[in-house]
Amino acid sequence: MVHTNKPVILGLKKSFGFGDRLGLAGPGHLAALKESSFRGMLAQQSIREISRTRRRADQVVEAAQQAVEEARYTRPWGADADHLKTDLDILSMVEAGFTYFTLDPSEAVVQEADTMQEDELQAEAEKLVREGVMPKGWEERYLGEKWDIDQGPPLAFDEESLLRAAVKYARATAEAARLHATVARHCTDRPFEVEVAVDETIGATTHREHLFLATELKRRGVSPVAIAPRFVSRFEKGIDYVGDIDVFNEELERHAALARKLGPYKISVHSGSEKFSLYPSIARICGDLLHIKTGGTSYLEALRVVWREEPELFKEIAAYAASHFSEERGSFLVSTTQEEVDALAHSWPADAELAYFGERIGRQLLHVTFGSILVLGRRASGLPFNEAIHEVLAAHTDEYREALALCLGKHLSLLEPEEA
Ligand SMILES: [Zn+2]
Numbered sequence: 001m002v003h004t005n006k007p008v009i010l011g012l013k014k015s016f017g018f019g020d021r022l023g024l025a026g027p028g029h030l031a032a033l034k035e036s037s038f039r040g041m042l043a044q045q046s047i048r049e050i051s052r053t054r055r056r057a058d059q060v061v062e063a064a065q066q067a068v069e070e071a072r073y074t075r076p077w078g079a080d081a082d083h084l085k086t087d088l089d090i091l092s093m094v095e096a097g098f099t100y101f102t103l104d105p106s107e108a109v110v111q112e113a114d115t116m117q118e119d120e121l122q123a124e125a126e127k128l129v130r131e132g133v134m135p136k137g138w139e140e141r142y143l144g145e146k147w148d149i150d151q152g153p154p155l156a157f158d159e160e161s162l163l164r165a166a167v168k169y170a171r172a173t174a175e176a177a178r179l180h181a182t183v184a185r186h187c188t189d190r191p192f193e194v195e196v197a198v199d200e201t202i203g204a205t206t207h208r209e210h211l212f213l214a215t216e217l218k219r220r221g222v223s224p225v226a227i228a229p230r231f232v233s234r235f236e237k238g239i240d241y242v243g244d245i246d247v248f249n250e251e252l253e254r255h256a257a258l259a260r261k262l263g264p265y266k267i268s269v270h271s272g273s274e275k276f277s278l279y280p281s282i283a284r285i286c287g288d289l290l291h292i293k294t295g296g297t298s299y300l301e302a303l304r305v306v307w308r309e310e311p312e313l314f315k316e317i318a319a320y321a322a323s324h325f326s327e328e329r330g331s332f333l334v335s336t337t338q339e340e341v342d343a344l345a346h347s348w349p350a351d352a353e354l355a356y357f358g359e360r361i362g363r364q365l366l367h368v369t370f371g372s373i374l375v376l377g378r379r380a381s382g383l384p385f386n387e388a389i390h391e392v393l394a395a396h397t398d399e400y401r402e403a404l405a406l407c408l409g410k411h412l413s414l415l416e417p418e419e420a
Contacts, residue, residue: 155207274297
C-alpha cells in the first residue's frame with residue numbers, strides 16, 4: 001500500500017513516544033493523544049525489539065501510517081528508530097522512513113572511570129589525545145571555566161572530575177558523532193533529528209558528565225534534539241519510579257537547566273511508562289523541552305484484553321512466560337526475581353487481573369518475555385501465541401483502543417502542565 005502521510009521531524013516541541021510491539025496499537029495511541037498538547041512519535045521501535053519480535057522496520061512505520069490514515073489524523077507525527085548502535089542498524093531504519101534517530105553510544109562509555117585512581121585516569125586521558133579522540137590541550141576548554149545554570153550553584157570541574165568525565169565519555173561522544181555522520185550520509189533526501197541516549201549505562205549520569213557530553217557533541221558538530229541521561233535510582237520497566245522523588249526532581253532540575261543552556265534540546269525520558277508519581281514534576285521542570293518514551297505498556301494492555309476475552313489463552317501465555325523469565329530478563333532493568341515469578345505461577349491468583357496487570361511481579365514478567373511469547377511460544381493446540389493474540393485483538397478492536405486510550409490517556413493527562 002502506498003501511504004501519502006509520512007512521519008516528519010517534530011523539533012523542540014514536547015513529544016511522546018508510543019512503542020507498539022504488535023503493530024495494532026495505533027488507533028488506541030491516536031485516541032489517547034486526542035486531548036493532548038504533546039506531539040506523537042507514533043512509530044518507535046528499537047532494533048532490539050524489532051529483532052525480538054521478528055518484525056521489519058518498514059512494518060513498524062507502516063502500521064503507524066495506516067492508523068493515521070484510518071483516524072484521519074492531521075497533526076505532524078514522528079518515527080523514532082530507538083537505540084541505534086551500528087551503521088547497519090541505521091541503514092535499515094533510514095530505508096524504512098524513520099525521521100528520529102536515537103543514537104546509543106553506551107558501549108563506548110568507560111564505566112571503569114568511576115573507580116580509577118588518578119594516575120590511571122591520567123594515562124587514559126593521554127591515550128585519548130594519542131588516539132585522536134580528543135585534541136591536544138582540550139582541558140583548557142574546561143578548567144577554570146564556570147557554567148552558570150539557572151538552577152543551583154554554577155558547575156565547574158577540578159582536574160580529577162574533568163579527567164573522570166572525559167575518560168568515561170570522550171569515546172562515547174566520538175561514537176555518537178560517527179553514528180550521526182552515518183545518519184546524515186543516508187538521509188540526504190530528507191530532514192532528520194537525532195537523540196543521544198546514555199540511559200542504559202550503569203550509574204546515573206552526573207551533571208558534570210552531562211555538561212561534558214553535550215559540550216563535546218557540539219564541538220563535533222552534532223546538535224541533538226534530545227539527550228537521554230540515566231536518572232538516579234531506578235526507572236524499572238512497567239512500574240512506577242522506585243526512589244526518592246525529591247532527589248529525582250532536584251537532579252532533573254539541573255539536567256533540564258543544562259539542556260536549556262547548552263542546546264536547547266529536550267530531555268528524553270526512557271522507560272517512561274507508568275512513572276505516574278513523577279509526571280507532574282517532569283512536566284513542570286521540562287516544559288516544552290521534553291520527550292517521553294513508552295513501549296511495553298501497549299503490549300501489556302493487549303494482554304489485558306486477551307485475559308478479559310480469552311482467559312484460557314492468557315493462562316497458557318502466563319505459564320510460558322514464567323518458564324522463560326530468567327533467560328529474557330537479562331537486558332532489562334527489573335527487580336522481579338525468578339523465585340517471585342515461580343511463586344506467582346504456582347497457583348492461579350484469585351484476582352488475576354490485579355496480579356498480572358496491577359502489580360510489579362506480573363507486569364514485569366509479561367513485560368520482558370514478549371520476545372519468547374511473540375516468536376516462539378505456542379498454545380497447547382500448536383497455534384502460535386502471536387497469531388492467537390492477533391485473533392483476539394482483531395475481534396475486539398474497540399476494546400483494545402479503549403484500554404489504550406484510558407491507560408495512555410492517564411499518562412498524557414498527568415503530563416499536561418497544571419492550570420495556573
Ligand atoms: Zn532507553
